[in-house]
Amino acid sequence: MISKEGKQYIESMRGYLISHGVKESEMEEFLEEAEVHLIKGERNGKTIEDIFGKSPKKYAKEIVAVSTISIKENIKHIINLIIGTFGFIITAILINRPLELSVLELVGYPVSFILWIAFAIATLRMTAFKSKTNELLLTFLCALIPSAVTVAVLIYSQSYNETILTIEGIPRYVLGSILIIVMIINxxxxxxxxxxxxxxxxxxxxxxxxxxxxxxQVMYSELRFVLPGVLTYLMWRFYGRKILLDQ
Structure with missing residues (x-):
C-alpha cells in the first residue's frame, strides 16, 4: 500500500504533467510505474528522495523533456476549463437574474476566462511538490488576479455600461438548464x-x-459567489484530486 507521502507525490506529479500537456497515455503509464516503484521502495524502507532523487520538480522536468507534448491534450484540458468557467459564471447569473450583457462584459469575460485558464495551469505547476500550507497559499494567490478581473467586470458593467443583449423569461431558464446539463457531462x-x-x-x-x-437585500449581492467558491475548492481538494489520482 502506498504511503500518504507517496500519494501526494503522485498527485503532484500528475498535476505537473497535465499542466505541461504531456500525452495522457504516456502520463498514465509513467504514473503507474512510479507508483509501483514507490510501493516496492517504501516496503524496503526507502524514502521518496531515495527513489526519485532530492529534487522532485527537477525529476518532473526531465520526464516532461522526454515525453510527447500533445496539443490535443492541451486543447482538451483548455476546453474543459472553459466549459467549467463559462458554465459556472453564466449559470450563476441566470439563477440570480436575467442575463444582461454589455460591451464591457462581452470583452471583459473572455479576458477573465483566459486569465482563469492561464492561472489554473500556473497553479498546477507552482503547487507541485509543495507542502499543504504552501499549496493552499499559492492557490489563493494565483486565484486573486482572475477573481479580481471577473468581479470588476461584474461590478462596473452593471454601473457604467449600457446593456446590448438581454436573456430573460423562458429562454433564461432554458439556457440555464442546458448549461447545467453540459456541466454535469463535462x-x-x-x-x-x-x-x-x-x-x-x-x-x-x-x-x-x-x-x-x-x-x-441584506448583503452585497456578489457575496453569493463566496460559498460556491469555497465548495469548489473543498470538492476539488478532498474529492476531485483523489479521483484523478486513483484513475
Whole structure:
C-alpha cells in the first residue's frame, strides 16, 4: 500500500504533467510505474528522495523533456476549463437574474476566462511538490488576479455600461438548464458521474438558496459567489484530486 507521502507525490506529479500537456497515455503509464516503484521502495524502507532523487520538480522536468507534448491534450484540458468557467459564471447569473450583457462584459469575460485558464495551469505547476500550507497559499494567490478581473467586470458593467443583449423569461431558464446539463457531462468526463452531480447540486444549490431567501437585500449581492467558491475548492481538494489520482 502506498504511503500518504507517496500519494501526494503522485498527485503532484500528475498535476505537473497535465499542466505541461504531456500525452495522457504516456502520463498514465509513467504514473503507474512510479507508483509501483514507490510501493516496492517504501516496503524496503526507502524514502521518496531515495527513489526519485532530492529534487522532485527537477525529476518532473526531465520526464516532461522526454515525453510527447500533445496539443490535443492541451486543447482538451483548455476546453474543459472553459466549459467549467463559462458554465459556472453564466449559470450563476441566470439563477440570480436575467442575463444582461454589455460591451464591457462581452470583452471583459473572455479576458477573465483566459486569465482563469492561464492561472489554473500556473497553479498546477507552482503547487507541485509543495507542502499543504504552501499549496493552499499559492492557490489563493494565483486565484486573486482572475477573481479580481471577473468581479470588476461584474461590478462596473452593471454601473457604467449600457446593456446590448438581454436573456430573460423562458429562454433564461432554458439556457440555464442546458448549461447545467453540459456541466454535469463535462465533470462526469473529467471525474465521474457521482462527483459531477454532487458538485452541481452543492454549488448551484447554494446559489439558488441565496436567491430564494433574497439575501442580496441584506448583503452585497456578489457575496453569493463566496460559498460556491469555497465548495469548489473543498470538492476539488478532498474529492476531485483523489479521483484523478486513483484513475
Amino acid at each position: 465533470f462526469a468526463v473529467l471525474f465521474n458521474l457521482k462527483f459531477s452531480f454532487l458538485y452541481v447540486i452543492l454549488v448551484f444549490g447554494s446559489l439558488w438558496l441565496f436567491e430564494y431567501f433574497k439575501l442580496e
